[in-house]
Amino acid sequence: MAERLRLGVNIDHVATLRNARGGALPDPVRAAMAAQGAGADGITAHLREDRRHIRDDDIAAILKAIEIPLNFEMAATEEMQAIALMHRPHAVCLVPERREERTTEGGLEVAADQNRLASFIGPLADAGCRVSLFIAPDPAQIEAASRIGAPVIELHAGAYCDLDAEGAYEARDAEFNRLADGAKHAADLGLEVHMGHGLSYTNVTPIAALPEVRELNIGHFLIGEAVFVGLPAAMAEMRRLMDEARGG
Numbered sequence: 001m002a003e004r005l006r007l008g009v010n011i012d013h014v015a016t017l018r019n020a021r022g023g024a025l026p027d028p029v030r031a032a033m034a035a036q037g038a039g040a041d042g043i044t045a046h047l048r049e050d051r052r053h054i055r056d057d058d059i060a061a062i063l064k065a066i067e068i069p070l071n072f073e074m075a076a077t078e079e080m081q082a083i084a085l086m087h088r089p090h091a092v093c094l095v096p097e098r099r100e101e102r103t104t105e106g107g108l109e110v111a112a113d114q115n116r117l118a119s120f121i122g123p124l125a126d127a128g129c130r131v132s133l134f135i136a137p138d139p140a141q142i143e144a145a146s147r148i149g150a151p152v153i154e155l156h157a158g159a160y161c162d163l164d165a166e167g168a169y170e171a172r173d174a175e176f177n178r179l180a181d182g183a184k185h186a187a188d189l190g191l192e193v194h195m196g197h198g199l200s201y202t203n204v205t206p207i208a209a210l211p212e213v214r215e216l217n218i219g220h221f222l223i224g225e226a227v228f229v230g231l232p233a234a235m236a237e238m239r240r241l242m243d244e245a246r247g248g
């Protein structure tokens, strides 16, 4: 039987809400525990260089609290590498970052930076972290990820999700085909394929149905939905849609 599609819950935006008032609540560690209790296969947290949501002490506290794997998202900088090596999370996902962006725009440029990234991921892999690269569904980036020896890629689903929300269905379908082809190409090269960014109840089904995809990382939508129905109920509906898409 095919392996069940994993659901990683990104709790960044619990920290966004906490930071809006500068206090301790709502607590991202409590969100991580709630997600774990509701059956998350992993927790994702992105320690941005500007610490706009998750902060250094959150990472330490989340790691102490949870038993499921942490997927630690970070920019490929020396500062972040040192933090990852100190904590040795289960997975490290390298993402592109621009200080002015509202959210992660585009994927990591691997092809043009492959020598630096190959040496950057070496110590992380030696420390036992499963390295993942957050990239666009571009064959050149996928092939570069494989060349530098990353075991996992996460394909950026944001453009597909945005086009769907805008009702630009022709362009959305073209972007979906890029994701589907990218997933297949990556799996053929032996890469484990994850997808994430912008996924919601309305756009998740075709993505979850792609047989090569092993994990979805979903945050902003689930945390927003949790305001109305609670995190376990929001996750349960997402889980149901993912299982249904897989024919389960």
Ligand SMILES: CC(=O)[C@@H](O)[C@H](O)COP(=O)(O)O
Residues within 6 Å of the ligand: 010, 012, 046, 048, 053, 073, 095, 102, 103, 104, 134, 196, 197, 219
């Ligand atoms: C890399 C990614 O797609 C998400 O983790 C996202 O970066 C969450 O953080 P932001 O919403 O701050 O971009």
Ligand SMILES: NCC(=O)COP(=O)(O)O
Residues within 6 Å of the ligand: 010, 044, 154, 195, 196, 197, 198, 199, 217, 218, 219, 220, 221
């Ligand atoms: N890597 C994508 C992720 O963790 C969650 O992205 P989003 O659902 O918050 O857009």
